[in-house]
Amino acid sequence: MLDVKIKGAVGSFVLDVDFQAGIGVTALAGPSGAGKSSILRAIAGLWQPDEGHVRIGETVLFDPASGINLPTHKRKLGVVFQNALLFPHMNVARNLAYGCVEKNWTWDAVIGLLDLGGLLERRPFTLSGGEAQRVALGRALLSNPAMLLLDEPLTGLDDPRRDQVLPYLERIRDDTDVPIIYVSHHKDEIKRLADLVFVMDAGRVVAERTPNEYALERTGQ
Amino acid sequence: MIEAFNDTAVWEIVLLSLKVAGLAVLLSLPPALLVAKLLARPGLRGKAVISAFFHMPLVTPPVVTGYVLLNVFGKNGAIGSVLDNWGLGISFTWFGAALAAAVMAFPLILRPIRLAFEAQEPGLDEMAATLGASRLRRLFTIALPLAWPGVIAGTILGFAKALGEFGATITFVSNIPGETQTLSLAIYTLLQSPAGDSPALVLIGVAIAISFVAILISEILAGRWERKRVT
Numbered sequence: 001m002l003d004v005k006i007k008g009a010v011g012s013f014v015l016d017v018d019f020q021a022g023i024g025v026t027a028l029a030g031p032s033g034a035g036k037s038s039i040l041r042a043i044a045g046l047w048q049p050d051e052g053h054v055r056i057g058e059t060v061l062f063d064p065a066s067g068i069n070l071p072t073h074k075r076k077l078g079v080v081f082q083n084a085l086l087f088p089h090m091n092v093a094r095n096l097a098y099g100c101v102e103k104n105w106t107w108d109a110v111i112g113l114l115d116l117g118g119l120l121e122r123r124p125f126t127l128s129g130g131e132a133q134r135v136a137l138g139r140a141l142l143s144n145p146a147m148l149l150l151d152e153p154l155t156g157l158d159d160p161r162r163d164q165v166l167p168y169l170e171r172i173r174d175d176t177d178v179p180i181i182y183v184s185h186h187k188d189e190i191k192r193l194a195d196l197v198f199v200m201d202a203g204r205v206v207a208e209r210t211p212n213e214y215a216l217e218r219t220g221q
Numbered sequence: 222m223i224e225a226f227n228d229t230a231v232w233e234i235v236l237l238s239l240k241v242a243g244l245a246v247l248l249s250l251p252p253a254l255l256v257a258k259l260l261a262r263p264g265l266r267g268k269a270v271i272s273a274f275f276h277m278p279l280v281t282p283p284v285v286t287g288y289v290l291l292n293v294f295g296k297n298g299a300i301g302s303v304l305d306n307w308g309l310g311i312s313f314t315w316f317g318a319a320l321a322a323a324v325m326a327f328p329l330i331l332r333p334i335r336l337a338f339e340a341q342e343p344g345l346d347e348m349a350a351t352l353g354a355s356r357l358r359r360l361f362t363i364a365l366p367l368a369w370p371g372v373i374a375g376t377i378l379g380f381a382k383a384l385g386e387f388g389a390t391i392t393f394v395s396n397i398p399g400e401t402q403t404l405s406l407a408i409y410t411l412l413q414s415p416a417g418d419s420p421a422l423v424l425i426g427v428a429i430a431i432s433f434v435a436i437l438i439s440e441i442l443a444g445r446w447e448r449k450r451v452t
Contacts, residue, residue, distance in 0.1 A: 046347050072350035079351040085344045089366050098362075099352025143352045 002026075002056050002147060002179065008049030010038045015049065015203040025173050025180040027190045029214060030200035036183040039200075040149045043181070044079050045072035056146050078140030078148045078178070082156045084132035086124035092135050093120040099143035105176065107142065113175060114138045114168050130161035134168055141172065148172070148180045154189060162189075169193055191215040231420075235427055238384055238403040241315055245322035245383035246330070246376055253330040253375065258364065260331075261338035278389075279328040287392025290321055294393070317394040318401045322383035330379035337371025338364060370443050377439035381432055404428050 005018040015035040028036040041047035043054055045061065048069065054062040061070050086095050096116070100107065111117050114134045124132060133153055140148060153169070154162045166189065173180060173193060184190055190197055190211055197214040199207040209217070256275055260268060278286050294301040295312045304310050311317040341364065349359045365372070387405045394401040396410060408424045411417030 044347075044351055046350075072347070073353050073355050075351075076353070077351060079348070081344065081348075083344060085342070085348040087345060087349070087363060098349065099354065101353070139352065 002043070002054075002181070004039065004043060004052075004054050006039070006042050006049035006052035006054065006062075008042070008047075008051070010035055010047075010203065013203045015039070015042075017200070017203070017205050018052075019198055019205055019208075021179065021181060021196070023177065023179050024195035025182050025193050027182045027184060027194035027197045027211070027214075028200055029185060029187075029190055029197050030206075031185060034200040035203040036185075036200055037151050040079070040151050040181065040183055043075075043147075044077050044149055045070060045075050059146070076144070076146045078143055078145030080133070080136045080140050080148070080150050080153045082152045084124075084127075084129075084136040086127075086132055086135055086139075088124050090124075091120070092116065092122050092124070092127070095124065095135060096120075096139050096142055098139060101142070101144040103144040104178075105141065110138050110141050113141075113171055128161065129157045130165045133157065133165055137168065137172065141176065141178070145178060148178050149183075150180060151183045152185075154186070155184070166192060187215045231423055231427065233399060234402065234404060234407045234424065235431075237315060237399070238405075239431075241319045241322055241403055242380050242383035244316070244319035245326055245386075246380050248319065248323040249327045249330050249379055250372075250376060253327060253334055253379075254365075254372070257331055257335035257338050257368075258360070260335050261341075263343070275331055276328045278325050283325060283386070283388025284392050286324060287321060287389035290317075290324065290389065290393040294320065311394075313394050313397060313401065315394075315400055318390050318403060319383075321389040321393045322386040325386050325389050326379035326382040329382050330375040333371040333374040333378065334368060335371075337368035341367050369446055373439050373442050373446075377435050380435055384428070384431065384435075 002021040004020070007014065007016045009015075013035065015038050017035070017039060028039060030036060038047060042049050043061070049062070051064060052062070053060065053065075060066070060068050061075050062068060086092075087098065090098070096107075096110075105113075111120075114137060116135060116138050119127065119131060119135060124135075127135065137153070150169075154165055157165065170193065172178070182190070182193060191214070194211045197209045197211055198205045199209060199214065256271075259265065260272055260275075265271075291312070292298050294304070294317065296302065296305055296310060301310060301312060311320060345363055345367070346359055349363050354362065384403070385405055386403070387409070390401065390403065391406060396402050396406045398407075402410070404424055404427065408421050408428070411421035411424070
């Protein structure tokens with residue numbers, strides 16, 4: 001169970017959210033600039049809010065009142081951004097191995113899950129956007145994360161590529177038990193993937209919806 | 222000096238110069254990497270002042286830098302007197318010459334490395350952190366390998382600068398044959414006497430050859446890195 005209660009200034013607005021996310025896929029939806037990415041960055045320890053707390057189960061990641069602010073590399077979270085951010089000086093295999101901790105699932109299982117077998121010797125710049133995102137997902141999974149934080153992982157892809165990668169996200173959801181926080185403003189993605197949707201606007205969570213309810217709404221894009 | 226000037230003398234001068242320039246780069250490179258990483262940090266407070274301080278040897282007259290070194294590391298200097306007491310005095314030694322060259326080369330080593338760090342996508346460092354890599358591991362597996370062309374460029378520039386250093390060296394450690402008389406100082410000394418022109422030409426030829434080989438190595442290494450990255 002992820003428990004997030006944070007407050008802090010982000011650019012021109014104040015992010016002030018309080019929500020819990022359990023197993024499955026929890027989507028953070030809403031227009032650009034609503035603060036969705038800032039929440040992920042705060043959970044990952046890449047941005048420090050002024051107050052509040054971030055906990056995963058019993059583990060406190062951030063709680064300034066008790067002087068706790070775990071550095072990013074100790075938080076055990078898998079993060080995938082819009083840009084795959086593969087290490088350009090390493091081939092795919094070395095990228096996958098970078099944070100690899102074989103615990104809950106093995107190297108072979110992740111390679112199989114995401115069909116990465118044919119890509120291992122390739123250099124990142126030779127990969128298509130969709131392939132690069134699959135490698136990024138595999139790399140994150142292999143680091144044995146307590147939770148996956150996906151920040152618009154399909155937004156940089158054109159529609160055919162997005163349709164190629166979406167099934168892999170469904171596989172991760174269905175075949176692993178890693179909870180996922182999924183940031184997106186695409187209704188179709190959210191409807192297909194999410195179990196629960198928090199709708200955000202101007203730094204606040206303004207509604208909690210089921211994916212179907214959210215997909216039928218006219219507002220929030 | 223001119224009478225005794227033969228092949229052995231040329232070799233001694235060249236070897237001493239290479240030794241001085243090599244040690245100068247070794248002394249300068251580690252702190253340059255640290256300062257470059259620091260200066261490349263976004264939102265660093267007082268960046269302009271820190272940067273200006275470390276670039277001072279580039280713009281200060283070398284004689285002035287040599288004078289400052291003399292007053293700090295010389296026999297009566299704050300650090301020099303302590304080193305002297307331990308029998309580790311460096312004034313008028315080849316090690317002192319290397320120190321002078323290191324200080325003069327520092328900004329030239331620093332700058333390309335800093336530019337290479339600054340050009341890196343900051344997301345890569347964050348990504349490595351989310352994969353569990355500590356700051357030190359990120360430095361050695363992400364930041365440094367990606368800054369490799371800058372490190373090569375800085376090393377070669379610094380080596381060339383150290384090889385050609387004149388003003389700070391002669392001020393700090395004087396011009397002692399066999400100890401602190403490097404290529405540049407030897408050429409200058411020879412040119413002061415009418416019969417010195419032809420032996421000076423030998424050294425000038427050697428200086429040009431070393432410089433060319435150094436820059437050639439840097440080009441080859443950079444080219445190899447580029448190919449490695451795109452194949």
